[in-house]
Amino acid sequence: NAGVTQTPKFRVLKTGQSMTLLCAQDMNHEYMYWYRQDPGMGLRLIHYSVGEGTTAKGEVPDGYNVSRLKKQNFLLGLESAAPSQTSVYFCASSYSIPPGPQYFGPGTRLLVL
Amino acid sequence: DQQVKQNSPSLSVQEGRISILNCDYTNSMFDYFLWYKKYPAEGPTFLISISSIKDKNEDGRFTVFLNKSAKHLSLHIVPSQPGDSAVYFCAASGADTGNQFYFGTGTSLTVIP
Numbered sequence: 738n739a740g741v742t743q744t745p746k747f748r749v750l751k752t753g754q755s756m757t758l759l760c761a762q763d764m765n766h767e768y769m770y771w772y773r774q775d776p777g778m779g780l781r782l783i784h785y786s787v788g789e790g791t792t793a794k795g796e797v798p799d800g801y802n803v804s805r806l807k808k809q810n811f812l813l814g815l816e817s818a819a820p821s822q823t824s825v826y827f828c829a830s831s832y833s834i835p836p837g838p839q840y841f842g843p844g845t846r847l848l849v850l
Numbered sequence: 851d852q853q854v855k856q857n858s859p860s861l862s863v864q865e866g867r868i869s870i871l872n873c874d875y876t877n878s879m880f881d882y883f884l885w886y887k888k889y890p891a892e893g894p895t896f897l898i899s900i901s902s903i904k905d906k907n908e909d910g911r912f913t914v915f916l917n918k919s920a921k922h923l924s925l926h927i928v929p930s931q932p933g934d935s936a937v938y939f940c941a942a943s944g945a946d947t948g949n950q951f952y953f954g955t956g957t958s959l960t961v962i963p
Binding site: 741772777778779780781782785795796827829838839840841842843844 | 852854856884886891892893894895896899939941950951952953954955956
């Protein structure tokens, strides 16, 4: 099993450009999450999904959109990238809502110039 | 406002000694706590958890202690090994946080051979 995979691993964007980050999991987990990690800030939840076709806002949702068309995939979109969105993005999945532990992907490093 | 705090950004310990990583929280509704370990360029991996009905949980070299009255938890690693060198995050969830975990800012542990 690959677990949780993220594509791409690294990307550079110019301000105003758009992109989509892809997360895939092969563990048949219902729940999927997108986090961002910034220096001194820990991991902060952007959006999450409790099942195929559902999405919900987390702690820092502004500037991002998500979609969960298939159970195994969770997409994070940036419609108009800003330098403040420079960060490392982690996707995670879990078989249950908290308190079940989450399984993380390797991360996507995004630089917005 | 940061609901979960790790006030020590870094910690250095000699191999074979005990490592103690600390975490404080402010939300009295938190009732489940996890520790994650993160190596550079990888996603966090689940290490150990504890629910509020316990004050101690042990798994091999790793023990987590919970002091609910002080809103404090700690992770003990005994004996520490060089492979334990990583960033450790604590995370918490509770009845009022729904599907969200709140993460601390992390403590970078270095185990010196």
